[in-house]
Amino acid sequence: MAFDIDMIKKVYAQMAERVDKAREVVGKPLTLSEKILYNHLWDGMPTEAFTRGKDYVDFAPDRIACQDATAQMALLQFMQAGKDKVAVPTTVHCDHLIQAKQGAKKDLKRANEVSNEVFDFLGSVSNKYGIGFWAPGAGIIHQVVLENYAFPGGMMIGTDSHTVNAGGLGMVAIGVGGADAVDVMAGMAWELKFPKLIGVRLTGKLSGWTAPKDVILKVAEILTAKGGTGAIVEYFGPGATAMSCTGKGTICNMGAEIGATTSTFGYDESMERYLRATDRADVADAANKVKQHLTADAEVYANPEHYFDQVIEINLSELGPLLNGPFTPDLSTKVGSDMTEKATKNDWPLQVEWSLIGSCTNSSYEDLSRASSIAKQGLEKGLSIKAELGINPGSELVRYTTERDGILQRFEKLGAKIFTNACGPCIGQWARYEDPKNAPKNSIVHSFNRNFAKRADGNPNTHAFVASPELTAAIAFAGRLDFNPLTDTLTNDKGEQVKFDEPTGWELPPDGFEVEENGYVEPLADGSGVVVSVSDTSERLQLLTPFEPIKDSEMQGTKLLIKAFGKCTTDHISMAGPWLRYRGHLDNISNNCLIGAVNAFGKKTNFVKNQLDGEFGGVPDTARAYKAAGVKTVVVGDHNYGEGSSREHAAMEPRHLGVAAVIVKSFARIHETNLKKQGMLGLTFANEADYDLIQEDDTFNFVDIADFAPNKQLTLEVVHADGSKDVIMLNHTYNEAQIEWYRKGSALNLIKEQNA
Ligand code: F3S
Numbered sequence: 203m204a205f206d207i208d209m210i211k212k213v214y215a216q217m218a219e220r221v222d223k224a225r226e227v228v229g230k231p232l233t234l235s236e237k238i239l240y241n242h243l244w245d246g247m248p249t250e251a252f253t254r255g256k257d258y259v260d261f262a263p264d265r266i267a268c269q270d271a272t273a274q275m276a277l278l279q280f281m282q283a284g285k286d287k288v289a290v291p292t293t294v295h296c297d298h299l300i301q302a303k304q305g306a307k308k309d310l311k312r313a314n315e316v317s318n319e320v321f322d323f324l325g326s327v328s329n330k331y332g333i334g335f336w337a338p339g340a341g342i343i344h345q346v347v348l349e350n351y352a353f354p355g356g357m358m359i360g361t362d363s364h365t366v367n368a369g370g371l372g373m374v375a376i377g378v379g380g381a382d383a384v385d386v387m388a389g390m391a392w393e394l395k396f397p398k399l400i401g402v403r404l405t406g407k408l409s410g411w412t413a414p415k416d417v418i419l420k421v422a423e424i425l426t427a428k429g430g431t432g433a434i435v436e437y438f439g440p441g442a443t444a445m446s447c448t449g450k451g452t453i454c455n456m457g458a459e460i461g462a463t464t465s466t467f468g469y470d471e472s473m474e475r476y477l478r479a480t481d482r483a484d485v486a487d488a489a490n491k492v493k494q495h496l497t498a499d500a501e502v503y504a505n506p507e508h509y510f511d512q513v514i515e516i517n518l519s520e521l522g523p524l525l526n527g528p529f530t531p532d533l534s535t536k537v538g539s540d541m542t543e544k545a546t547k548n549d550w551p552l553q554v555e556w557s558l559i560g561s562c563t564n565s566s567y568e569d570l571s572r573a574s575s576i577a578k579q580g581l582e583k584g585l586s587i588k589a590e591l592g593i594n595p596g597s598e599l600v601r602y603t604t605e606r607d608g609i610l611q612r613f614e615k616l617g618a619k620i621f622t623n624a625c626g627p628c629i630g631q632w633a634r635y636e637d638p639k640n641a642p643k644n645s646i647v648h649s650f651n652r653n654f655a656k657r658a659d660g661n662p663n664t665h666a667f668v669a670s671p672e673l674t675a676a677i678a679f680a681g682r683l684d685f686n687p688l689t690d691t692l693t694n695d696k697g698e699q700v701k702f703d704e705p706t707g708w709e710l711p712p713d714g715f716e717v718e719e720n721g722y723v724e725p726l727a728d729g730s731g732v733v734v735s736v737s738d739t740s741e742r743l744q745l746l747t748p749f750e751p752i753k754d755s756e757m758q759g760t761k762l763l764i765k766a767f768g769k770c771t772t773d774h775i776s777m778a779g780p781w782l783r784y785r786g787h788l789d790n791i792s793n794n795c796l797i798g799a800v801n802a803f804g805k806k807t808n809f810v811k812n813q814l815d816g817e818f819g820g821v822p823d824t825a826r827a828y829k830a831a832g833v834k835t836v837v838v839g840d841h842n843y844g845e846g847s848s849r850e851h852a853a854m855e856p857r858h859l860g861v862a863a864v865i866v867k868s869f870a871r872i873h874e875t876n877l878k879k880q881g882m883l884g885l886t887f888a889n890e891a892d893y894d895l896i897q898e899d900d901t902f903n904f905v906d907i908a909d910f911a912p913n914k915q916l917t918l919e920v921v922h923a924d925g926s927k928d929v930i931m932l933n934h935t936y937n938e939a940q941i942e943w944y945r946k947g948s949a950l951n952l953i954k955e956q957n958a
Pocket of ligand 1: 344
């Protein structure tokens with residue numbers, strides 16, 4: 203079973219009544235985004251209108267998808283919940299841990315050797331708890347989700363930022379941290395700040411060299427990398443309906459690059475065609491019956507400025523191919539002379555060394571067929587490629603079908619490398635260099651989404667530009683960044699000047715999709731007998747032991763671990779890079795705990811005082827020394843502590859190392875919630891200036907922790923080294939349930955107790 207038609211029918215069955223009720227409480231016509239949000243309220247029928255950008259609302263998502271890097275800690279935590287099965291349909295996709303080097307076959311074999319224990323673990327946990335498992339090589343999570351699970355009007359969360367890709371099939375699909383996914387897997391609600399809404403009206407029609415990719419590259423230019431923050435971007439208009447479903451997926455995918463909560467499109471014929479082509483005629487039939495609820499009310503798109511917080515209009519007929527980059531996805535340049543000028547001025551290398559086509563953003567059948575039409579022309583016109591060319595098909599379904607249709611062979615004839623159906627260079631899993639840190643300055647062009655420094659190949663000097671797959675293919679022939687395929691000619695093997703015709707392709711395979719072995723493993727109906735084994739000596743995986751509740755007595759005599767100075771994001775708290783390897787091993791990854799935070803005393807990173815012996819050392823080692831001595835510690839921080847990602851490791855690591863409380867001027871809300879979930883105290887100074895009172899040798903007594911209660915400040919006695927004391931007040935946002943999490947040691951401990 204790939205998808206759950208009964209679940210989808212249930213979502214549709216309740217939609218009419220809930221949407222009508224939502225329209226009544228909101229008091230005006232509804233956007234598509236609102237219809238989906240109000241149809242997925244945890245409490246069922248809408249009873250009140252929520253304020254966009256302000257109210258926190260509990261939702262009930264229909265599905266969860268996890269990729270192999272983030273699934274490890276998510277599933278390790280879920281195993282703590284004491285459940286037999288996931289409460290909501292869930293899938294795990296092995297796509298991030300496969301390095302691109304020699305080509306699909308060899309690379310996949312190597313990944314299966316190197317990451318065997320991780321894949322085995324994910325496979326057996328999936329089998330045990332009723333989770334669909336997509337094995338290494340099956341495809342990239344978001345392409346596989348679009349082909350199998352996404353459905354118009356649905357709500358989904360996924361432990362990857364580009365989960366938003368499913369908006370191409372009319373979903374509200376949102377990237378979350380592992381802790382959120384675990385809550386939903388365990389049958390709890392999922393909380394989200396009710397998003398603001400940005401409407402993008404697309405007029406005109408894409409043609410020639412302009413692709414859906416150019417639409418989102420243009421939107422990124424207009425809104426910038428932060429412009430979509432806290433908002434759902436809803437696309438509509440004639441240009442939207444004229445576009446393929448996978449093209450819509452591309453646009454939604456890169457909504458992550460403008461910081462949007464997600465993006466979506468109303469249900470239309472392109473989605474119906476895609477559903478039918480991917481063997482889901484029953485979903486299309488069901489969707490057709492509730493069509494009017496799967497798009498906004500007519501009045502909304504007629505007068506969008508009354509219903510959206512911001513409206514943008516783009517005329518697709520006037521849009522041309524763009525290249526965005528380097529180092530940021532919102533820096534747009536038109537192909538041709540604009541690029542010559544900008545590159546020369548900024549010293550960007552004009553010679554292109556690699557063209558890469560694929561990633562979850564652009565690896566559909568349509569993408570590969572349009573790019574291959576350029577490859578075919580190149581072969582016929584006697585051209586050869588000047589840049590190396592690499593292709594990552596999005597899924598085995600796409601790979602098999604494009605091979606059957608002779609599409610992949612065109613690239614191969616040019617000498618391209620066909621990599622595994624996986625993320626590969628898109629996530630830095632690309633063995634391009636022996637020593638990437640010292641590799642030379644160069645330019646590459648790719649059809650991926652992210653292009654910040656080091657993302658693809660680890661080389662800080664690689665200038666990566668994002669473009670459509672067809673332009674990426676054309677640039678491979680030219681070997682130049684400023685090649686304009688609309689006007690420029692290239693010299694062929696006979697010395698003649700030749701020019702590309704416009705790319706052509708198929709939205710969907712004319713002979714239908716086909717696959718022999720799609721890589722999906724259906725879980726057992728009863729997985730109770732499956733034993734999940736993790737070796738004690740594993741470096742990468744470690745079963746979790748429940749956190750012990752923190753006793754009130756332990757909250758007296760706690761010591762300062764670090765007073766973080768200035769910005770302290772989740773990256774400062776739990777760094778990425780090489781540490782990603784240990785994502786499934788809490789003790790090992792805890793060796794990166796707060797190593798990026800600047801100590802307010804001495805302004806160095808990873809250099810703090812151990813009050814027990816007066817010695818200075820790294821944060822993790824010092825924390826371990828306190829832990830060994832049975833002394834709980836406190837982290838103090840500045841404003842917006844824990845901003846960045848929803849990475850749960852940033853809360854789990856301090857908790858594991860014995861930190862009992864984090865006291866800051868202000869929190870990034872997701873991190874604050876993550877601290878609560880792990881059963882520790884996340885507190886704020888009632889008086890911000892009290893931050894300045896904290897000294898390096900301070901001891902803290904939480905004198906009234908026994909009376910910890912909602913809406914009641916906590917009192918902290920700060921004892922300085924000279925014996926003097928300050929008494930300061932601390933605020934908190936814990937409700938009754940969250941105080942229970944603290945009292946039980948973690949939210950998962952409480953769930954487990956309730957399931958016992
Ligand atoms: Fe992420 Fe893989 Fe896409 S790395 S951006 S899911 S290709």
